[in-house]
Amino acid sequence: MNRVDNDEGVTPHPVTGLDDVVHQRVRLGILTIAHEARRVEFGYLRSQLALTAGNLSQHLGVLETAGLVEVEKGYEGKRGRTWVTLTEAGDAALAAEIGRLKLLIARVETTGTTDET
Template sequence: MTVDINAPDPTDHPAAGLDEVVHQRVRLCILAIAHEARRVEFGYLRIHLDLTAGNLSKHLSVLETAGLVEIEKGYEGKRARTWITLTTAGSAALAEEIGHLKMLIARVETNTEVQRS
């Protein structure tokens, strides 16, 4: 087996830094919406992400287990409500994911420009 010492390290690629928990489309959307809203109601997420209640619950459970969101159950009047809040760790994970995505986009754009030349 030969090793090319000039070959780029695959762990240096921006895609290697994407977090499976955060990067999944629905969970990334949940984190982004929670970041914008500071506190978001379960029903709002269900409607705007076009998910069933069960599917949304599973995604929220993954995020809560990872410590990225806090889930609060309570009442608004006589109606039961569930609110989702982004944690400090969730905010940091979202920022890190966006940073990796920006690096990935820049790399693709740079390679595309080089290929066109």
């Protein structure tokens, strides 16, 4: 989390609160799908996010290391399947990210300017 404290008492810009791990588009997509589906299979994630298996594995690795998802490997019959579940921390991180994005949009609409980082 790259939050910046502001000593001058000015409300920090929502951008300063964005979490790099969560804010990345693919990872935000993984978290969103896992949140909505409660439990999601690797193949579904790959098809919905249009990723290669290797690319998706890398992103899942980042999220798993950050404690935002749990990855469970198993078999259904002879077919190997990998299931991804959102952790409580992942759920909270997703909610915080969505909240910041909404705040950012509201701020842009209020000031009438587009912010770029």
